[in-house]
Amino acid sequence: MSWIRRKSFTATTHRRCQMPRRRHVIEPGETYWQVSPTPEVDVALSTYMVLDVCSRCTPPPVVPVPSGCGWCGIPERGHGRQWRAEPGWHAWAAPPQEQILARMRERRAMKTGGAS
Incomplete structure (x- = not known):
């Protein structure tokens, strides 16, 4: 599945990285991104499915x-x-x-x- 970066944030508390099959903790002060599937995958899915993903798991822009x-x-x-x-x-x-x-x-x- 392809992902689009939506917006970046800096974690203030411990958070759980939501990247499928790679769940780990986002530490305070670490940058994380909100990502969603590309519209080509599924337009309906890309409008409501937004995941918090750490910068280590965020795919590079393609x-x-x-x-x-x-x-x-x-x-x-x-x-x-x-x-x-x-x-x-x-x-x-x-x-x-x-x-x-x-x-x-x-x-x-x-x-x-x-x-x-």
Whole structure:
């Protein structure tokens, strides 16, 4: 399952990390994130399921490969047929030039810490 980071907090008391299969204690002063499933997994689930996850378990943000599928961002090699809510079952589709440029800028911003 893919996760989206929603907001970060600093724990003031001991909390329980809620990442599935990796439950442990979040210590006071440690940063934790509220995460939820990506809308592609299940739109209804992503609106109400929010977990408190420690920074050790928080997945890094994922930026699609610039030349990845226009619908889902998965590279052409190994794409096969994928399911997404909007297009349904789909084969790899070439992304438009604007989408490639946006992905390249997003990737650069992540590498430089937000400066572009």
